[in-house]
Each structure stands twice: as structure tokens, then as C-alpha cells.
Amino acid sequence: MIGQVLAILLWIVVTILISYTLRHYVFTLNRVFGRFRQPYVDIGIADWPEVAVFVPAHNEERVIGGMLDALLASDYPTDRFHIIPIDDRSQDGTGAIIDQYAARHPDRVRPFHRTEGKPGKAAALLDATSRSTAEIFLVFDADYLPGPNLLRQLVAPFFDPEVGAVMGRVVPHNLNRSLLTRLLDLERAGGYQVDQQARMNLRLIPQYGGTVGGVRRAALLDAGDWDSDSLAEDTDITFRLVLRGWEVVYQNRSECYEEVPENWPTRIRQIQRWTRGHNQCLRRYAIPLIRNPGHLRWAQVIDGILLLGVFAVGPVLLLGWGLATALYFMGYPMLQGLLILFAVASYSTLGNFAAFFEVATAARLDGSRNRIRLLPFLALGFLVNLLAVSRATLSRGSWQAPGTDGPNWHKTERYRLDAPGGKP
């Protein structure tokens, strides 16, 4: 009896893992052979809408100056955009640096110093966006370095009245610092160049990632505004927009440099934070997605469920290993002979390497030369991710209702030494 229950569980695990394997292959093959869909990237000249650029910042004195310099160098019409740096109760020099920029550019930099209310990015955005009447809201984390044409590129899709959110591509710039940064560079390439772009190509659900992107004000309000209790306001707003019938667009050419974690403890904290936020969204939106409000295609529903569940796969995989081991020692006969041999051989050949295939394809599409040689080390990264994600998934915070975890600023350590306009 116990054996049968464990076997059924194992088959469920196997089905889930095969689904993700197939997903990797579908996305990768789409990027290799499919049509590259980027309908808005050519809009270079138009009557540009008014844009507010939000930069949430909490103790970001190392990087905030560089970010503001980069935004001020944008080629977006200067009378059509303003920057709202959000200093959320920083204890370092962030507020002073922002004020210096505001004094130098009073027409374009409008600082917002938060001293009360819930801390955290979502709460800060909720307060800040209510102070702007711009048609489009763009959001950048403070450690990013947007190029001069990025704002135009990110705003262009909003000429489509159905587009509620836009996401650009994040590219690490500090990859020469450690093995971890190089592995993260490969992971990011796979995630954006293949995963996100394939979703865009296939008209599935590209994800708004909370930075290097933006939302339409009307869509944000229609979907219920930022949820200040959410640990992953980006995933949260993505699914609320999609469920309301808005489109989320990914633009692979809208690239922006970011600083990735340079040491493993920082990376583990980062991915555990993402896990808890993502799992919150899985809990909130899986059922509404399955119920399908009517305008979603089933391919979108399936993709949405798989996207929501991506951080829950780690413990599922661990569970599968445990179940398989237990069943083996219990002597439980699942399937005999050649069939099981074939299944194991097939999965070892294809399944285990699906993610590697995706990353390798991304590196090739990017025209990278030798970084792909590091691919075998990704197994190390995946192992660390697996354990970190599993631990976070099994923690209480992953499955609590939003808000019960206690709002807070969850920050990633900054490393930049050359802080233009800021303190080194």
C-alpha cells in the first residue's frame, strides 16, 4: 500500500519534471528555428508619451549616482520624462546624493523621500506612482546602467493599447569578478535570450521582471495597483495584468547592464527571496489561471502555471530522488526490463541537459565565443540553486498569505567601486 502511494507520487514528480524538460526544449528549439518576434523594436520616431522613471533606493549610495547619470543621458525627449528617485529611509548618503541631482536638474529629477509607511520596494512604488500622472511608468533598480536609447525602446511597445507591461533584457557587467558572476551571466543569457524571447515569440506570458521595464499607468490601476504586501511585485503584477486581459511584452534588444552577486551567500539570499515571492504568486494565481477568465489560450495557461511553479521544482526534484531511492530499497517493481532502461537512458540523454541546451543556445545566439566552455560548471550553480530554492520553498514564508512575512527591504549587496556622482 505504502509502495503504491509512493509510486503514484513518483509518477507525478516524473510528469512535472518531464513537463519542464519539454518546456526547455520547446523554448530552445523555438529560438533556434522559430521566428524572432519583435514588432515594436523599430519604432524610433513618434509622438512619445509622458514617462516617469522610478528608481527605488534603500541605502544605495554606491550606485545611485551612476544610475541617475545614465538616465539623464537618455535620448528620450527631455520635456517628456522625469525621474523620481525614491529614497526609502536610507541610512547612508543616498538621500543627499539624490538631492544633489535634484538641485542640478530641478526640471527632471523629482526626489521622493519616504520616511513612513511600509518599507520595501512594492510599498515604495505604490506611494511613488500615486504622485505621478505620467502615462507610462518605467522602473529601474539603483544598480542598473541604462543606455541612452533604452527609454525609447521600452516605451515603444506602449503604442500598442493592449500592452500593459514591458520587460527589457538584463545583462551582467561585472562578470569578470568570479566564477559565480560568470555562471550568472550564462544563466541570465538562457533566461532572457531563450526563455523570455521564446515566450514572446510563441505569444505566451513573458514576465515583467521589476526592473528594466515598465507598466502603463491605466493598466496598473486597472489591475489593482502595486501590492505593497507582495514579496515579488513584478511576478504579482504580471499575472494580475494577464488575468485582466493586458499583454506583457519582452524586448530582447532593450538591454541594460546590471550588477550580479559576486559571492555565494549573497546569491543564495537573492534566490531565496525570489523563491518566496514567486511561490506566493503561485499560491495566489494558479487557480485563477486554471479557471481561465476566457481570453487566455490554453498554451498561455499552461505556460503561466509552469512559470509560477518554476521555483517549486527544486523540492519536487529532491522529492523524486527520495521517492526513487525509497522505492528501490523497498523492492517495489515499477516497470520491468527494457521500458525502464529506455526511459532512464532517454531522460539522461535529453532531460538532464535541457537547461544546458538552453544556455548553450543563448550563448550562441549572443555570439559569445568562449564563455560557453564554462557550461559544465553550471551543474554546480544548479546544485546550489536547488538546495537554496528548496529550503526557501519549504520555509513558512513561501506559503503565507502576503503581508504576514512582515514588509521589509530585501537588498542585494552592491560591489561597485567607481560610483559616479556617489560615494565610492
Place this chain on the structure above:
Amino acid sequence: MNLLGFAALLGVTLAWTALPLIPALRELWAPSDVDPLRMVGRDNTDISRFARNFREYMQRNLERLPPDAAVGDYFGRLPDGTHFVRVSRLPGVLDRGAVPDGSHDRVVILEQDVELNGHERFRLELWARGNLRGGPGAEYRAILGEGTVSLAAESVVWRWVHSNGLLRVKDGCALFGRTSSDTSVWLGRDVGFERVGAPWIVAGERAAPAAAEIPTDLIPFQPPAEAAVRGDHLRVEGDLTLPPRSVWHGNLVVTGTLRVGVGSVVRGSVKAHEGVELEAGGMVTGSVVTRGGIRTAESVWVHGPVIAEGEILLGSGSTVGSPEHPTTVSGESVVLALEAAVCGHLLAVRGGRTES
């Protein structure tokens, strides 16, 4: 003995395991590809960029030449080794220098107004510092014209052409790559193009009109009852037709095909998943977007960007944008009927053409 065998087996196994890691270990210890991806600034929307870069390149190099290079006809090499000819006296100099079959393997600088015979093949760039009137059947790699540039019938430009003044393209020409002018581009019949940018791009020789006026005697459109308001737009499942001479205020999203009737106006932006058809005299004050194709009849006016993942057919006398408010037309393919015009950028991913 057994221990030795075990150790040997272990060693061989470890070596076998490490074999596929050799490239990875080498890259880890001696990094050869650790620069961030180069991407910031990569932008195809600046259509005249190649022409500007070429002008800067030439000016930079010509400044470094000896003084006699600026007098009369001059055959020489730029400091980077590129062969060029600077032509100050015409005619005939382009045939000099034993260039086979009338082809020209040098960068050509024309210092004065020039009218070419036709059927030349310029394998490197041509810089016309005066007006240039090409002959029929000529092939150009790229042209930078500081005055008016006229391309005669059946000419081909392989990479880019830019004119500071009017760019007139006669029937049957093929314009690969980028085509741009600081003032106007006039396209003849059956002209192929890819990326065109100018304040006024027209199939034919129509002058830019005054801004279109929106009629005031239109009937307000009553949307179907099942239509849903989503933020700033109205969402309609299935097809939708705006009757003739009606007006809708606001953005529209239609999951089927959208038809805007004769003389009707949408004061906002529209998107239709399957396609958009704008009947004669129709107007849209915002953008027009579709996953399918866009077809306009005669004398349609669209103020904002026109974006289609299928074919765009701009009907006779239709205009997108205005000289004061240039915009973008981008489609998988684009067909311009006679006197159809675009103010700004006209981009066809798989190529566009004017009607024959």
C-alpha cells in the same frame, strides 16, 4: 595488489570524468571571454547613421592628406589604405585609371554637380558634394549626397543612400538597406525598399499636405453591449465594424478584425489581433497595431505609429504622420499605392515596394 588496482581504477575514472571539463577549467584559469556583452547603443532606428559615420570617416581621413589632394582630379589612398578618387573636373575622369568594364573600385568623391551616363558599378561608396543625377541601370554600394540625389530607372543601391536634400528614386529601382533624406524621398513605381527615413516619404511626387482636419458632423459610435472596459481601452471579442461617418473617442482593442468605415474617425489608438481595414477617408488619431495585416483605402490618415506583424498596404493618397509629427510605419512587408505617404520612418522587415 588489490589496493593498487583500485587506485589505478579510481585514477582512470577521475581522469575520464575530468576530460570534458578541460575546456571549462582552462576558461576558468585563463579567462578569454569575460567582457560584458556589447549591446548598449545598438539601435537600428537611426536610419542615417551609416551616412553620418561615413562623412565623419572621410572628413577625418581627407584632412590628413597632402595639399595637392585638394586640387584637380586626384587618385590616391586614404591613410587607412582605402583607394579613392577625388573628381573636380568632368567629364571622363571616372573612366581613367584602367578600371575594367566601367566599374569603380575606389571611394568616389564628386566635388561638383554631376550627371552620370548610366550602367556604372560603384563598388565602394560615392560621396556627392554637389547634386547627383545618376544614369539608368547603375549600381551603387552606398551614396552620400550633400545636395539633391536622383537615381534613374532600374538603379540599385546595395547598402545605404542618404541625401541632405531631395532624394528622387525613379521607377524600378531597388534600395537595399537604409534610404534617407533630410527633406523628402520621392519613390517611383515598383521601387523596392527596406528602411526609409525622411520628413516626407511619398510614392509619386505629391507635396506634403496641410494637417488633416477632423470632421465635426460624425455620429457617435455605440459599442456592442458585451464590450468590456479595460483601463483606458475598450476590449471587444471578435470582429468590430465602425459604421460610415461615425466617431469613437478612446482606445480600442479588438480580438478579431477591425473595420473603420468610410469617413469614420477613431480618436485614440486601435489594435486588432487579426487585422485592420480602414476605409476611404478614415482617420485614427493614435496608433494602429495588429498581429495580422493593415489595409487602408484611399485618403486615410493615421497620426501615430502603424505597426503590423503582417503586410501593410497604404492606399492611394493615404498619409501616416505629418511633417510636424513624424512617426513610424513598420510591417513584415509594406506596399505603397500611388501618392501614399509617410512622415518619419518606413520599415519593411521582409522588404517593401511601391505599386507598379
